[in-house]
Amino acid sequence: xxxxLLRHQLRYDLKVQLRDRQSRVFTFGLPIMMVVLFASxxxxxxxxxxxxxxxxxxYYVANLAAFAVVDAAFMTLAIVLVSQREQGIxxxxxxxxxxxxxxxxxxxxxxAIIAVAMAAVLLAFGRFAYDAxxxxxxxxxxxxxxxxGTVSMCTLGFAASTLVRRMESAQPVVMAATLPLFFASxxxxxxxxxxxxxRTVAVVAPVRHLAEAMLLPFTHPAGxxxxxxxxGFVALWGLLGLVVAARRFRWAPYQQM
Amino acid sequence: MSVSERAxxxxxxxxxxxxxxxxxxxxxxxxxxxxxxxxxxxxGSREVLRGVELEVRQGEIFAFLxxxxxxxxxxxxxxxxxxxxxxxxxxxxxxxxFTADRQWRSRVGxxxxxxxxxxxxxxGETLRLYAGFYERPLPVDHVLALAGLxxxxxxxxxxxxxxxxxxxxxxxALVGDPELIFLDExxxxxxxxxxxAAWEVISGLRALGKTxxxxxxxxxxxxxxxxxxxxxxxxxxxxxxxxxxxGGRDAAACEISFxxxxxxxxxxxxxWRRRAxxxxxxxxxxxAKPLDDLAELAAWSAAEGVEVGDLSVxxxxxxDVYLQLTAGGGEVPA
Numbered sequence: 001x002x003x004x005l006l007r008h009q010l011r012y013d014l015k016v017q018l019r020d021r022q023s024r025v026f027t028f029g030l031p032i033m034m035v036v037l038f039a040s041x042x043x044x045x046x047x048x049x050x051x052x053x054x055x056x057x058x059y060y061v062a063n064l065a066a067f068a069v070v071d072a073a074f075m076t077l078a079i080v081l082v083s084q085r086e087q088g089i090x091x092x093x094x095x096x097x098x099x100x101x102x103x104x105x106x107x108x109x110x111x112a113i114i115a116v117a118m119a120a121v122l123l124a125f126g127r128f129a130y131d132a133x134x135x136x137x138x139x140x141x142x143x144x145x146x147x148x149g150t151v152s153m154c155t156l157g158f159a160a161s162t163l164v165r166r167m168e169s170a171q172p173v174v175m176a177a178t179l180p181l182f183f184a185s186x187x188x189x190x191x192x193x194x195x196x197x198x199r200t201v202a203v204v205a206p207v208r209h210l211a212e213a214m215l216l217p218f219t220h221p222a223g224x225x226x227x228x229x230x231x232g233f234v235a236l237w238g239l240l241g242l243v244v245a246a247r248r249f250r251w252a253p254y255q256q257m
Numbered sequence: 258m259s260v261s262e263r264a265x266x267x268x269x270x271x272x273x274x275x276x277x278x279x280x281x282x283x284x285x286x287x288x289x290x291x292x293x294x295x296x297x298x299x300x301g302s303r304e305v306l307r308g309v310e311l312e313v314r315q316g317e318i319f320a321f322l323x324x325x326x327x328x329x330x331x332x333x334x335x336x337x338x339x340x341x342x343x344x345x346x347x348x349x350x351x352x353x354x355f356t357a358d359r360q361w362r363s364r365v366g367x368x369x370x371x372x373x374x375x376x377x378x379x380x381g382e383t384l385r386l387y388a389g390f391y392e393r394p395l396p397v398d399h400v401l402a403l404a405g406l407x408x409x410x411x412x413x414x415x416x417x418x419x420x421x422x423x424x425x426x427x428x429x430a431l432v433g434d435p436e437l438i439f440l441d442e443x444x445x446x447x448x449x450x451x452x453x454a455a456w457e458v459i460s461g462l463r464a465l466g467k468t469x470x471x472x473x474x475x476x477x478x479x480x481x482x483x484x485x486x487x488x489x490x491x492x493x494x495x496x497x498x499x500x501x502x503x504g505g506r507d508a509a510a511c512e513i514s515f516x517x518x519x520x521x522x523x524x525x526x527x528x529w530r531r532r533a534x535x536x537x538x539x540x541x542x543x544x545a546k547p548l549d550d551l552a553e554l555a556a557w558s559a560a561e562g563v564e565v566g567d568l569s570v571x572x573x574x575x576x577d578v579y580l581q582l583t584a585g586g587g588e589v590p591a
Contacts, residue, residue, distance in 0.1 A: 088372035
């Protein structure tokens with residue numbers, strides 16, 4: 001019964017997410033556009049990652065797949081949650097017999113599905129356009145990185161939504177929190193070019209570690225591709241997000257009283 | 258049971274348009290569906306509710322009036338289960354709203370103040386989404402017709418006019434076929450025609466046997482729709498009764514006034530001389546026995562040959578009573 005309810009809710013959430021053609025094109029097109037852009041700016045040369053030479057285009061495919069996960073599962077989710085809460089949509093849902101966990105899980109699943117789809121589209125594009133391929137036996141490691149990253153970003157998205165009180169400030173606040181981090185974490189600019197002091201700051205946040213875990217299957221086709229420590233670190237952040245979200249999440253708008 | 262069957266079998270026969278809380282044919286009053294006893298609410302040191310007493314009976318339209326800041330929204334949100342009161346008792350449909358379960362939620366419909374519907378879904382999709390939350394929802398087409406939105410079923414809800422969005426709100430509250438419906442200022446910002454249309458929808462709810470808890474700013478709305486009215490001021494209920502009897506309105510003195518060529522009270526009929534006011538060619542009298550005073554006036558007019566023009570006999574309007582009750586602004590006195 002409740003599982004059917006979850007399917008019902010998920011169907012409508014996905015419909016809403018994918019209805020707007022503009023946002024659909026933007027969602028899936030942006031990471032691809034950025035890969036093309038960065039690959040042409042920085043040339044199709046090689047960079048060293050942990051001593052292993054890697055094509056710049058491959059580097060960007062993996063890093064922007066991490067970007068896609070953060071974008072859909074964290075940034076979009078947090079902004080949607082703030083706007084739905086401040087508009088009173090969450091509050092109105094509380095007046096229906098819909099179990100709260102159905103609404104929340106469906107919201108998270110929608111973000112996760114979009115995140116995984118974005119990452120998949122980007123990886124497929126990378127393989128086709130830049131020959132950035134991952135050996136078949138490395139695919140589970142890559143999939144695990146995407147799943148751990150997506151789940152953690154979702155809980156962090158819920159947590160972040162509780163820290164923003166106004167609908168209008170959701171987008172700027174989320175952007176201000178993530179854009180510098182993408183640069184500092186070597187997502188937009190190769191990690192080797194990031195100054196040392198900035199690296200020590202960046203490694204505290206989960207973005208760098210998620211990107212590492214996504215890149216490893218591309219760079220170490222011989223050894224183990226599972227970045228256990230990086231993924232563990234990302235999961236730890238996810239757990240922190242869960243704790244914050246569970247303590248602070250609210251249904252009613254802040255703006256009302 | 259379908260909407261139309263229910264209308265015939267239940268509401269219309271039992272509650273009947275306009276009869277609401279009056280004794281039913283068997284002489285008993287309808288059962289209480291919502292009750293608050295000594296309800297208190299404080300936010301920090303600010304006391305918003307100071308012992309609210311309420312009783313809403315099955316099948317009536319209960320209007321809840323009060324100035325801004327008087328505790329209206331807080332009371333409604335406690336009854337809806339959004340807030341837990343700091344003190345007092347509250348029972349709605351036999352349960353504490355704050356801890357009520359899914360079953361309870363399916364029996365209550367809520368229209369919140371100014372809440373936009375799901376932006377990217379059409380009217381029909383939004384209703385089907387909500388219908389899916391309930392075990393026995395009304396057919397979506399039925400609800401569309403009830404709310405007068407049949408033609409807008411395929412329109413995206415963020416492209417509706419303000420009045421249509423509000424009707425969608427009502428439709429969303431109705432789709433689960435609730436017994437009790439909370440309407441928080443359902444016609445704010447409506448033009449007069451849209452307001453009339455909304456009133457028809459709301460009195461239609463009573464005809465379906467629903468109980469309606471209506472908050473409103475508009476006195477003519479309460480007058481037109483409500484079976485009973487309660488007025489909250491400063492966190493307390495200051496008056497409660499039928500629209501005709503609220504605040505002793507039915508027993509209050511009538512205001513008789515007319516225009517005549519008299520300049521002083523001495524030329525008026527004997528019974529009028531002490532009590533009447535004369536100003537700018539107009540004579541006014543507050544009368545507890547209007548028929549007696551009018552009879553004397555008629556005799557005087559015929560005997561003296563004075564023409565009585567623009568004669569009016571008026572009881573205080575609901576607005577007069579309300580303004581008197583809420584004088585002082587409704588802020589909690591220190």
